[in-house]
Amino acid sequence: MPRAITIHQPGGPEVMQWEEVTVADPGPGEVRLRQTVVGLNYIDVYQRMGKYPLDLPGVIGMEGTGVVEALGSGVDTVSVGDRVGYVMGPPGAYAEVRNYPAQRLIPLPDDIADEQAAAMMLKGLTAAYLSRRTFVVEAGQTVLFHAAAGGVGLIICQWLKQLGATVIGTVGSDDKAAIAAAHGCDHTIVYTRENFSERVMDLTDGQGVSVVYDGVGATTYEGSLACLARFGMYVSFGAASGAPPPVPVSALAAKALYLTRPGLAPHTATRELTLDIANALFDAVRGGVQVEINQRYALSDAVSAHRALESRSTTGSTILTV
Ligand SMILES: NC(=O)c1ccc[n+]([C@@H]2O[C@H](COP(=O)([O-])OP(=O)(O)OC[C@H]3O[C@@H](n4cnc5c(N)ncnc54)[C@H](OP(=O)(O)O)[C@@H]3O)[C@@H](O)[C@H]2O)c1
Structure with missing residues:
Protein backbone atom coordinates (compact mmCIF):
# COMPACT_ATOMS: atom_id res chain seq x y z
CA MET A 1 0.00 0.00 0.00
CA MET A 121 5.19 26.44 -8.47
CA LEU A 122 3.24 27.51 -5.40
CA LYS A 123 5.81 30.15 -4.45
CA GLY A 124 6.42 31.26 -8.03
CA LEU A 125 2.74 31.47 -9.03
CA THR A 126 2.30 33.57 -5.91
CA ALA A 127 5.18 35.77 -7.05
CA ALA A 128 3.54 35.97 -10.48
CA TYR A 129 0.14 37.16 -9.30
CA LEU A 130 1.57 39.47 -6.61
CA SER A 131 3.79 41.33 -9.07
CA ARG A 132 1.70 41.07 -12.27
CA ARG A 133 -1.91 41.15 -11.00
CA THR A 134 -2.32 42.41 -7.41
CA PHE A 135 0.00 45.37 -7.87
CA VAL A 136 1.47 45.70 -11.35
CA VAL A 137 5.07 46.66 -10.62
CA GLU A 138 6.66 49.07 -13.09
CA ALA A 139 10.28 49.98 -13.74
CA GLY A 140 11.45 52.77 -11.45
CA GLN A 141 9.15 51.96 -8.53
CA THR A 142 10.52 51.13 -5.10
CA VAL A 143 8.95 48.12 -3.37
CA LEU A 144 9.31 46.45 0.03
CA PHE A 145 9.16 42.67 0.41
CA HIS A 146 9.19 41.09 3.89
CA ALA A 147 11.07 37.81 4.54
CA ALA A 148 13.04 38.36 1.34
CA ALA A 149 15.28 35.30 1.82
CA GLY A 150 12.30 32.92 2.13
CA GLY A 151 10.69 30.68 -0.45
CA VAL A 152 8.43 33.26 -2.11
CA GLY A 153 11.00 35.93 -1.26
CA LEU A 154 13.98 34.69 -3.25
CA ILE A 155 11.86 34.11 -6.35
CA ILE A 156 9.91 37.37 -6.29
CA CYS A 157 12.86 39.62 -5.42
CA GLN A 158 14.73 38.45 -8.55
CA TRP A 159 11.56 38.90 -10.59
CA LEU A 160 10.89 42.42 -9.22
CA LYS A 161 14.46 43.32 -10.13
CA GLN A 162 13.91 41.95 -13.66
CA LEU A 163 10.88 44.26 -13.88
CA GLY A 164 13.11 47.24 -13.14
CA ALA A 165 12.02 47.96 -9.56
CA THR A 166 14.27 49.02 -6.70
CA VAL A 167 13.80 46.19 -4.21
CA ILE A 168 14.05 46.57 -0.43
CA GLY A 169 13.93 43.25 1.44
CA THR A 170 13.63 42.58 5.15
CA VAL A 171 15.32 39.51 6.66
CA GLY A 172 15.88 37.94 10.07
CA SER A 173 19.70 37.71 10.04
CA ASP A 174 22.90 38.93 8.38
CA ASP A 175 23.33 35.58 6.60
CA LYS A 176 19.87 35.94 5.11
CA ALA A 177 20.67 39.54 4.12
CA ALA A 178 23.59 38.29 2.01
CA ILE A 179 21.38 35.70 0.32
CA ALA A 180 18.61 38.25 -0.39
CA ALA A 181 21.16 40.71 -1.78
CA ALA A 182 22.41 38.02 -4.18
CA HIS A 183 18.81 37.44 -5.36
CA GLY A 184 17.55 40.84 -6.42
CA CYS A 185 17.45 43.00 -3.29
CA ASP A 186 19.06 46.41 -3.76
CA HIS A 187 18.78 47.06 -0.02
CA THR A 188 18.33 44.66 2.88
CA ILE A 189 17.12 45.44 6.40
CA VAL A 190 17.60 43.06 9.33
CA TYR A 191 14.19 43.74 10.87
CA THR A 192 14.94 41.71 14.00
CA ARG A 193 17.30 44.50 15.14
CA GLU A 194 16.52 47.54 12.94
CA ASN A 195 13.36 49.63 12.68
CA PHE A 196 12.50 48.68 9.10
CA SER A 197 9.95 51.44 8.66
CA GLU A 198 12.46 54.19 9.52
CA ARG A 199 15.11 52.58 7.30
CA VAL A 200 12.67 52.49 4.38
CA MET A 201 11.88 56.18 4.83
CA ASP A 202 15.64 56.95 4.91
CA LEU A 203 16.29 54.86 1.79
CA THR A 204 13.45 56.59 -0.09
CA ASP A 205 14.27 60.18 1.00
CA GLY A 206 11.11 60.28 3.08
CA GLN A 207 8.84 59.30 0.18
CA GLY A 208 8.00 55.69 1.20
CA VAL A 209 7.43 52.72 -1.11
CA SER A 210 4.74 52.13 -3.74
CA VAL A 211 3.85 48.69 -2.40
CA VAL A 212 4.59 46.50 0.62
CA TYR A 213 4.23 42.75 0.12
CA ASP A 214 3.75 41.33 3.62
CA GLY A 215 3.68 37.59 4.28
CA VAL A 216 4.88 38.03 7.88
CA GLY A 217 1.78 39.75 9.30
CA ALA A 218 1.47 40.46 13.02
CA THR A 219 4.97 41.87 13.56
CA THR A 220 5.18 43.87 10.33
CA TYR A 221 1.76 45.27 9.42
CA GLU A 222 2.00 48.48 11.47
CA GLY A 223 5.46 49.51 10.23
CA SER A 224 4.41 48.56 6.71
CA LEU A 225 1.49 51.01 6.66
CA ALA A 226 3.82 53.68 8.07
CA CYS A 227 6.42 53.39 5.28
CA LEU A 228 4.04 53.38 2.30
CA ALA A 229 4.04 56.32 -0.09
CA ARG A 230 0.87 58.32 -0.77
CA PHE A 231 -1.57 56.10 -2.75
CA GLY A 232 0.58 53.08 -1.93
CA MET A 233 -0.73 49.53 -1.58
CA TYR A 234 -0.41 47.24 1.43
CA VAL A 235 -0.59 43.62 0.25
CA SER A 236 -1.15 41.27 3.19
CA PHE A 237 -0.67 37.77 1.79
CA GLY A 238 0.44 35.68 4.77
CA ALA A 239 0.88 35.44 8.50
CA ALA A 240 4.17 33.68 9.33
CA SER A 241 4.39 35.64 12.62
CA GLY A 242 0.63 35.51 13.27
CA ALA A 243 -2.34 37.25 11.67
CA PRO A 244 -2.31 41.04 11.47
CA PRO A 245 -5.10 42.64 13.52
CA PRO A 246 -8.17 44.08 11.77
CA VAL A 247 -7.22 47.45 10.24
CA PRO A 248 -9.78 50.27 10.65
CA VAL A 249 -10.67 51.77 7.28
CA SER A 250 -9.81 55.19 8.71
CA ALA A 251 -6.15 54.07 9.04
CA LEU A 252 -5.89 54.32 5.24
CA ALA A 253 -7.17 57.90 4.98
CA ALA A 254 -4.11 60.07 5.64
CA LYS A 255 -2.21 58.74 2.60
CA ALA A 256 -5.21 57.39 0.61
CA LEU A 257 -3.73 53.90 0.84
CA TYR A 258 -5.04 50.70 -0.73
CA LEU A 259 -5.20 47.44 1.20
CA THR A 260 -5.74 43.94 -0.17
CA ARG A 261 -5.53 40.36 1.10
CA PRO A 262 -5.00 38.20 -1.99
CA GLY A 263 -4.66 34.42 -2.19
CA LEU A 264 -3.52 31.86 -4.72
CA ALA A 265 -6.86 30.01 -4.76
N1 LIG B 1 -1.63 34.27 -0.07
C1 LIG B 1 -0.96 33.45 -0.87
O1 LIG B 1 -1.37 33.21 -2.02
C2 LIG B 1 0.33 32.84 -0.40
C3 LIG B 1 0.99 31.90 -1.19
C4 LIG B 1 2.25 31.44 -0.76
C5 LIG B 1 2.78 31.86 0.44
N2 LIG B 1 2.06 32.74 1.22
C6 LIG B 1 2.60 33.24 2.48
O2 LIG B 1 3.87 33.81 2.22
C7 LIG B 1 4.68 33.69 3.36
C8 LIG B 1 6.00 33.05 2.93
O3 LIG B 1 5.74 31.68 2.60
P1 LIG B 1 6.96 30.69 2.30
O4 LIG B 1 6.37 29.34 2.16
O5 LIG B 1 7.80 31.24 1.20
O6 LIG B 1 7.77 30.75 3.69
P2 LIG B 1 9.21 31.36 3.97
O7 LIG B 1 9.22 32.80 3.60
O8 LIG B 1 10.23 30.48 3.37
O9 LIG B 1 9.29 31.19 5.56
C9 LIG B 1 8.68 32.11 6.39
C10 LIG B 1 9.65 33.24 6.78
O10 LIG B 1 8.91 34.22 7.50
C11 LIG B 1 9.79 34.89 8.36
N3 LIG B 1 9.21 35.03 9.69
C12 LIG B 1 9.05 36.21 10.34
N4 LIG B 1 8.53 36.00 11.55
C13 LIG B 1 8.35 34.66 11.68
C14 LIG B 1 7.86 33.84 12.74
N5 LIG B 1 7.42 34.36 13.91
N6 LIG B 1 7.82 32.50 12.54
C15 LIG B 1 8.23 31.96 11.39
N7 LIG B 1 8.71 32.70 10.35
C16 LIG B 1 8.77 34.04 10.50
C17 LIG B 1 11.10 34.09 8.41
O11 LIG B 1 12.07 34.80 7.65
P3 LIG B 1 13.07 35.82 8.44
O12 LIG B 1 13.86 34.99 9.41
O13 LIG B 1 13.89 36.41 7.36
O14 LIG B 1 12.18 36.81 9.13
C18 LIG B 1 10.74 32.78 7.72
O15 LIG B 1 11.86 32.21 7.09
C19 LIG B 1 3.89 32.87 4.39
O16 LIG B 1 3.22 33.76 5.25
C20 LIG B 1 2.87 32.17 3.52
O17 LIG B 1 1.71 31.82 4.21
C21 LIG B 1 0.85 33.22 0.82
Whole structure:
Protein backbone atom coordinates (compact mmCIF):
# COMPACT_ATOMS: atom_id res chain seq x y z
CA MET A 1 0.00 0.00 0.00
CA PRO A 2 1.21 3.56 -0.64
CA ARG A 3 2.20 5.74 2.30
CA ALA A 4 1.39 9.31 3.25
CA ILE A 5 2.04 11.79 6.04
CA THR A 6 -1.26 11.67 7.90
CA ILE A 7 -2.53 13.81 10.76
CA HIS A 8 -5.21 12.61 13.16
CA GLN A 9 -5.44 15.84 15.15
CA PRO A 10 -4.05 19.35 14.62
CA GLY A 11 -0.89 20.33 16.50
CA GLY A 12 2.89 20.64 16.35
CA PRO A 13 5.14 18.87 13.83
CA GLU A 14 4.97 15.66 15.91
CA VAL A 15 1.32 15.05 14.91
CA MET A 16 2.51 14.06 11.42
CA GLN A 17 2.75 10.29 10.97
CA TRP A 18 4.07 8.24 8.03
CA GLU A 19 1.31 5.69 7.45
CA GLU A 20 -0.07 3.35 4.83
CA VAL A 21 -3.16 4.75 3.11
CA THR A 22 -5.80 3.40 0.77
CA VAL A 23 -6.13 5.27 -2.52
CA ALA A 24 -9.40 4.64 -4.37
CA ASP A 25 -9.62 4.50 -8.16
CA PRO A 26 -9.74 8.04 -9.58
CA GLY A 27 -13.27 9.41 -9.75
CA PRO A 28 -14.86 11.31 -12.65
CA GLY A 29 -12.59 14.15 -13.74
CA GLU A 30 -9.70 12.93 -11.56
CA VAL A 31 -6.35 11.32 -12.25
CA ARG A 32 -4.22 9.12 -10.01
CA LEU A 33 -0.73 10.58 -9.62
CA ARG A 34 2.43 8.73 -8.66
CA GLN A 35 4.21 11.61 -7.00
CA THR A 36 7.91 12.40 -7.31
CA VAL A 37 8.45 15.60 -5.30
CA VAL A 38 6.33 17.62 -2.86
CA GLY A 39 6.88 21.34 -2.28
CA LEU A 40 7.04 22.59 1.34
CA ASN A 41 5.04 25.77 1.94
CA TYR A 42 4.00 27.80 4.94
CA ILE A 43 0.36 26.95 4.25
CA ASP A 44 1.26 23.33 5.20
CA VAL A 45 2.08 24.61 8.71
CA TYR A 46 -1.25 26.45 8.95
CA GLN A 47 -3.06 23.25 7.87
CA ARG A 48 -1.16 21.08 10.34
CA MET A 49 -1.88 23.54 13.19
CA GLY A 50 -5.59 23.62 12.36
CA LYS A 51 -5.62 27.29 11.28
CA TYR A 52 -6.95 26.01 7.93
CA PRO A 53 -9.01 23.03 9.19
CA LEU A 54 -9.01 19.74 7.26
CA ASP A 55 -11.27 16.69 7.49
CA LEU A 56 -9.38 14.35 9.87
CA PRO A 57 -7.67 12.01 9.64
CA GLY A 58 -6.26 13.74 6.60
CA VAL A 59 -3.23 14.51 4.50
CA ILE A 60 -1.84 18.06 4.28
CA GLY A 61 0.05 19.69 1.42
CA MET A 62 -0.81 21.85 -1.58
CA GLU A 63 1.93 21.33 -4.17
CA GLY A 64 3.51 18.38 -5.93
CA THR A 65 4.83 16.88 -9.12
CA GLY A 66 4.42 13.40 -10.50
CA VAL A 67 3.38 11.15 -13.33
CA VAL A 68 -0.22 10.44 -14.33
CA GLU A 69 -0.84 6.76 -13.56
CA ALA A 70 -4.58 6.32 -14.23
CA LEU A 71 -7.49 8.38 -15.56
CA GLY A 72 -11.00 8.72 -14.18
CA SER A 73 -13.93 9.03 -16.55
CA GLY A 74 -14.18 12.15 -18.69
CA VAL A 75 -10.51 13.16 -18.46
CA ASP A 76 -9.19 14.37 -21.80
CA THR A 77 -6.66 17.09 -20.88
CA VAL A 78 -3.83 14.70 -19.85
CA SER A 79 -2.72 11.13 -20.67
CA VAL A 80 -1.22 8.28 -18.68
CA GLY A 81 2.55 8.85 -18.43
CA ASP A 82 2.38 12.68 -18.56
CA ARG A 83 4.67 14.65 -16.22
CA VAL A 84 2.59 17.18 -14.34
CA GLY A 85 2.58 19.52 -11.38
CA TYR A 86 -0.14 21.19 -9.36
CA VAL A 87 -0.80 23.79 -6.70
CA MET A 88 -3.75 24.30 -4.35
CA GLY A 89 -6.98 22.36 -5.01
CA PRO A 90 -7.83 19.65 -2.49
CA PRO A 91 -5.11 19.18 0.19
CA GLY A 92 -3.25 15.87 0.19
CA ALA A 93 0.16 16.44 -1.39
CA TYR A 94 2.17 14.69 1.36
CA ALA A 95 1.62 11.27 -0.23
CA GLU A 96 3.34 8.78 -2.50
CA VAL A 97 0.15 8.35 -4.54
CA ARG A 98 -2.98 10.52 -4.66
CA ASN A 99 -6.00 11.40 -6.77
CA TYR A 100 -6.30 14.96 -8.07
CA PRO A 101 -8.65 16.96 -10.39
CA ALA A 102 -7.29 16.75 -13.95
CA GLN A 103 -8.47 20.26 -14.82
CA ARG A 104 -6.09 21.78 -12.27
CA LEU A 105 -2.94 20.01 -13.49
CA ILE A 106 -0.06 21.99 -15.00
CA PRO A 107 1.79 20.07 -17.76
CA LEU A 108 5.53 20.34 -17.07
CA PRO A 109 7.68 21.50 -20.00
CA ASP A 110 10.77 19.38 -20.81
CA ASP A 111 13.13 22.13 -19.62
CA ILE A 112 11.57 22.26 -16.12
CA ALA A 113 12.71 19.36 -13.88
CA ASP A 114 10.39 17.84 -11.26
CA GLU A 115 12.46 19.13 -8.32
CA GLN A 116 12.61 22.62 -9.77
CA ALA A 117 8.86 22.61 -10.43
CA ALA A 118 7.97 21.42 -6.93
CA ALA A 119 10.30 24.05 -5.48
CA MET A 120 8.78 26.93 -7.38
CA MET A 121 5.19 26.44 -8.47
CA LEU A 122 3.24 27.51 -5.40
CA LYS A 123 5.81 30.15 -4.45
CA GLY A 124 6.42 31.26 -8.03
CA LEU A 125 2.74 31.47 -9.03
CA THR A 126 2.30 33.57 -5.91
CA ALA A 127 5.18 35.77 -7.05
CA ALA A 128 3.54 35.97 -10.48
CA TYR A 129 0.14 37.16 -9.30
CA LEU A 130 1.57 39.47 -6.61
CA SER A 131 3.79 41.33 -9.07
CA ARG A 132 1.70 41.07 -12.27
CA ARG A 133 -1.91 41.15 -11.00
CA THR A 134 -2.32 42.41 -7.41
CA PHE A 135 0.00 45.37 -7.87
CA VAL A 136 1.47 45.70 -11.35
CA VAL A 137 5.07 46.66 -10.62
CA GLU A 138 6.66 49.07 -13.09
CA ALA A 139 10.28 49.98 -13.74
CA GLY A 140 11.45 52.77 -11.45
CA GLN A 141 9.15 51.96 -8.53
CA THR A 142 10.52 51.13 -5.10
CA VAL A 143 8.95 48.12 -3.37
CA LEU A 144 9.31 46.45 0.03
CA PHE A 145 9.16 42.67 0.41
CA HIS A 146 9.19 41.09 3.89
CA ALA A 147 11.07 37.81 4.54
CA ALA A 148 13.04 38.36 1.34
CA ALA A 149 15.28 35.30 1.82
CA GLY A 150 12.30 32.92 2.13
CA GLY A 151 10.69 30.68 -0.45
CA VAL A 152 8.43 33.26 -2.11
CA GLY A 153 11.00 35.93 -1.26
CA LEU A 154 13.98 34.69 -3.25
CA ILE A 155 11.86 34.11 -6.35
CA ILE A 156 9.91 37.37 -6.29
CA CYS A 157 12.86 39.62 -5.42
CA GLN A 158 14.73 38.45 -8.55
CA TRP A 159 11.56 38.90 -10.59
CA LEU A 160 10.89 42.42 -9.22
CA LYS A 161 14.46 43.32 -10.13
CA GLN A 162 13.91 41.95 -13.66
CA LEU A 163 10.88 44.26 -13.88
CA GLY A 164 13.11 47.24 -13.14
CA ALA A 165 12.02 47.96 -9.56
CA THR A 166 14.27 49.02 -6.70
CA VAL A 167 13.80 46.19 -4.21
CA ILE A 168 14.05 46.57 -0.43
CA GLY A 169 13.93 43.25 1.44
CA THR A 170 13.63 42.58 5.15
CA VAL A 171 15.32 39.51 6.66
CA GLY A 172 15.88 37.94 10.07
CA SER A 173 19.70 37.71 10.04
CA ASP A 174 22.90 38.93 8.38
CA ASP A 175 23.33 35.58 6.60
CA LYS A 176 19.87 35.94 5.11
CA ALA A 177 20.67 39.54 4.12
CA ALA A 178 23.59 38.29 2.01
CA ILE A 179 21.38 35.70 0.32
CA ALA A 180 18.61 38.25 -0.39
CA ALA A 181 21.16 40.71 -1.78
CA ALA A 182 22.41 38.02 -4.18
CA HIS A 183 18.81 37.44 -5.36
CA GLY A 184 17.55 40.84 -6.42
CA CYS A 185 17.45 43.00 -3.29
CA ASP A 186 19.06 46.41 -3.76
CA HIS A 187 18.78 47.06 -0.02
CA THR A 188 18.33 44.66 2.88
CA ILE A 189 17.12 45.44 6.40
CA VAL A 190 17.60 43.06 9.33
CA TYR A 191 14.19 43.74 10.87
CA THR A 192 14.94 41.71 14.00
CA ARG A 193 17.30 44.50 15.14
CA GLU A 194 16.52 47.54 12.94
CA ASN A 195 13.36 49.63 12.68
CA PHE A 196 12.50 48.68 9.10
CA SER A 197 9.95 51.44 8.66
CA GLU A 198 12.46 54.19 9.52
CA ARG A 199 15.11 52.58 7.30
CA VAL A 200 12.67 52.49 4.38
CA MET A 201 11.88 56.18 4.83
CA ASP A 202 15.64 56.95 4.91
CA LEU A 203 16.29 54.86 1.79
CA THR A 204 13.45 56.59 -0.09
CA ASP A 205 14.27 60.18 1.00
CA GLY A 206 11.11 60.28 3.08
CA GLN A 207 8.84 59.30 0.18
CA GLY A 208 8.00 55.69 1.20
CA VAL A 209 7.43 52.72 -1.11
CA SER A 210 4.74 52.13 -3.74
CA VAL A 211 3.85 48.69 -2.40
CA VAL A 212 4.59 46.50 0.62
CA TYR A 213 4.23 42.75 0.12
CA ASP A 214 3.75 41.33 3.62
CA GLY A 215 3.68 37.59 4.28
CA VAL A 216 4.88 38.03 7.88
CA GLY A 217 1.78 39.75 9.30
CA ALA A 218 1.47 40.46 13.02
CA THR A 219 4.97 41.87 13.56
CA THR A 220 5.18 43.87 10.33
CA TYR A 221 1.76 45.27 9.42
CA GLU A 222 2.00 48.48 11.47
CA GLY A 223 5.46 49.51 10.23
CA SER A 224 4.41 48.56 6.71
CA LEU A 225 1.49 51.01 6.66
CA ALA A 226 3.82 53.68 8.07
CA CYS A 227 6.42 53.39 5.28
CA LEU A 228 4.04 53.38 2.30
CA ALA A 229 4.04 56.32 -0.09
CA ARG A 230 0.87 58.32 -0.77
CA PHE A 231 -1.57 56.10 -2.75
CA GLY A 232 0.58 53.08 -1.93
CA MET A 233 -0.73 49.53 -1.58
CA TYR A 234 -0.41 47.24 1.43
CA VAL A 235 -0.59 43.62 0.25
CA SER A 236 -1.15 41.27 3.19
CA PHE A 237 -0.67 37.77 1.79
CA GLY A 238 0.44 35.68 4.77
CA ALA A 239 0.88 35.44 8.50
CA ALA A 240 4.17 33.68 9.33
CA SER A 241 4.39 35.64 12.62
CA GLY A 242 0.63 35.51 13.27
CA ALA A 243 -2.34 37.25 11.67
CA PRO A 244 -2.31 41.04 11.47
CA PRO A 245 -5.10 42.64 13.52
CA PRO A 246 -8.17 44.08 11.77
CA VAL A 247 -7.22 47.45 10.24
CA PRO A 248 -9.78 50.27 10.65
CA VAL A 249 -10.67 51.77 7.28
CA SER A 250 -9.81 55.19 8.71
CA ALA A 251 -6.15 54.07 9.04
CA LEU A 252 -5.89 54.32 5.24
CA ALA A 253 -7.17 57.90 4.98
CA ALA A 254 -4.11 60.07 5.64
CA LYS A 255 -2.21 58.74 2.60
CA ALA A 256 -5.21 57.39 0.61
CA LEU A 257 -3.73 53.90 0.84
CA TYR A 258 -5.04 50.70 -0.73
CA LEU A 259 -5.20 47.44 1.20
CA THR A 260 -5.74 43.94 -0.17
CA ARG A 261 -5.53 40.36 1.10
CA PRO A 262 -5.00 38.20 -1.99
CA GLY A 263 -4.66 34.42 -2.19
CA LEU A 264 -3.52 31.86 -4.72
CA ALA A 265 -6.86 30.01 -4.76
CA PRO A 266 -8.81 32.67 -6.73
CA HIS A 267 -5.78 33.16 -8.99
CA THR A 268 -5.88 29.44 -9.89
CA ALA A 269 -9.67 29.06 -9.89
CA THR A 270 -9.80 28.17 -13.60
CA ARG A 271 -7.46 26.26 -15.91
CA GLU A 272 -6.99 29.42 -17.98
CA LEU A 273 -5.97 31.54 -14.96
CA THR A 274 -3.60 28.83 -13.72
CA LEU A 275 -1.86 28.21 -17.03
CA ASP A 276 -1.56 31.95 -17.65
CA ILE A 277 0.45 32.61 -14.48
CA ALA A 278 2.30 29.28 -14.82
CA ASN A 279 3.52 30.33 -18.27
CA ALA A 280 4.57 33.73 -16.88
CA LEU A 281 6.58 31.88 -14.21
CA PHE A 282 8.21 29.48 -16.70
CA ASP A 283 9.18 32.51 -18.85
CA ALA A 284 10.64 34.32 -15.83
CA VAL A 285 12.76 31.25 -15.03
CA ARG A 286 13.92 31.02 -18.65
CA GLY A 287 14.73 34.73 -18.38
CA GLY A 288 17.09 34.15 -15.46
CA VAL A 289 15.08 33.82 -12.22
CA GLN A 290 16.90 31.09 -10.24
CA VAL A 291 15.00 28.68 -8.03
CA GLU A 292 17.16 27.88 -5.04
CA ILE A 293 16.49 24.49 -3.44
CA ASN A 294 18.34 25.09 -0.18
CA GLN A 295 16.81 22.23 1.85
CA ARG A 296 15.86 18.69 0.86
CA TYR A 297 14.11 16.12 3.09
CA ALA A 298 12.55 12.72 2.49
CA LEU A 299 8.75 13.06 2.56
CA SER A 300 8.74 10.54 5.43
CA ASP A 301 10.79 13.10 7.43
CA ALA A 302 8.33 15.97 7.00
CA VAL A 303 8.54 16.53 10.77
CA SER A 304 12.14 17.81 10.44
CA ALA A 305 11.19 19.97 7.46
CA HIS A 306 8.36 21.66 9.39
CA ARG A 307 10.62 22.25 12.40
CA ALA A 308 13.17 23.96 10.16
CA LEU A 309 10.59 26.15 8.41
CA GLU A 310 8.92 27.28 11.62
CA SER A 311 12.21 28.04 13.36
CA ARG A 312 13.17 30.45 10.54
CA SER A 313 16.23 28.40 9.69
CA THR A 314 15.39 27.78 6.02
CA THR A 315 16.14 30.00 3.05
CA GLY A 316 14.72 29.76 -0.46
CA SER A 317 12.76 26.61 -1.31
CA THR A 318 12.46 23.31 0.54
CA ILE A 319 11.41 20.08 -1.18
CA LEU A 320 10.24 16.73 0.15
CA THR A 321 11.35 13.87 -2.06
CA VAL A 322 8.99 10.92 -2.39
N1 LIG B 1 -1.63 34.27 -0.07
C1 LIG B 1 -0.96 33.45 -0.87
O1 LIG B 1 -1.37 33.21 -2.02
C2 LIG B 1 0.33 32.84 -0.40
C3 LIG B 1 0.99 31.90 -1.19
C4 LIG B 1 2.25 31.44 -0.76
C5 LIG B 1 2.78 31.86 0.44
N2 LIG B 1 2.06 32.74 1.22
C6 LIG B 1 2.60 33.24 2.48
O2 LIG B 1 3.87 33.81 2.22
C7 LIG B 1 4.68 33.69 3.36
C8 LIG B 1 6.00 33.05 2.93
O3 LIG B 1 5.74 31.68 2.60
P1 LIG B 1 6.96 30.69 2.30
O4 LIG B 1 6.37 29.34 2.16
O5 LIG B 1 7.80 31.24 1.20
O6 LIG B 1 7.77 30.75 3.69
P2 LIG B 1 9.21 31.36 3.97
O7 LIG B 1 9.22 32.80 3.60
O8 LIG B 1 10.23 30.48 3.37
O9 LIG B 1 9.29 31.19 5.56
C9 LIG B 1 8.68 32.11 6.39
C10 LIG B 1 9.65 33.24 6.78
O10 LIG B 1 8.91 34.22 7.50
C11 LIG B 1 9.79 34.89 8.36
N3 LIG B 1 9.21 35.03 9.69
C12 LIG B 1 9.05 36.21 10.34
N4 LIG B 1 8.53 36.00 11.55
C13 LIG B 1 8.35 34.66 11.68
C14 LIG B 1 7.86 33.84 12.74
N5 LIG B 1 7.42 34.36 13.91
N6 LIG B 1 7.82 32.50 12.54
C15 LIG B 1 8.23 31.96 11.39
N7 LIG B 1 8.71 32.70 10.35
C16 LIG B 1 8.77 34.04 10.50
C17 LIG B 1 11.10 34.09 8.41
O11 LIG B 1 12.07 34.80 7.65
P3 LIG B 1 13.07 35.82 8.44
O12 LIG B 1 13.86 34.99 9.41
O13 LIG B 1 13.89 36.41 7.36
O14 LIG B 1 12.18 36.81 9.13
C18 LIG B 1 10.74 32.78 7.72
O15 LIG B 1 11.86 32.21 7.09
C19 LIG B 1 3.89 32.87 4.39
O16 LIG B 1 3.22 33.76 5.25
C20 LIG B 1 2.87 32.17 3.52
O17 LIG B 1 1.71 31.82 4.21
C21 LIG B 1 0.85 33.22 0.82
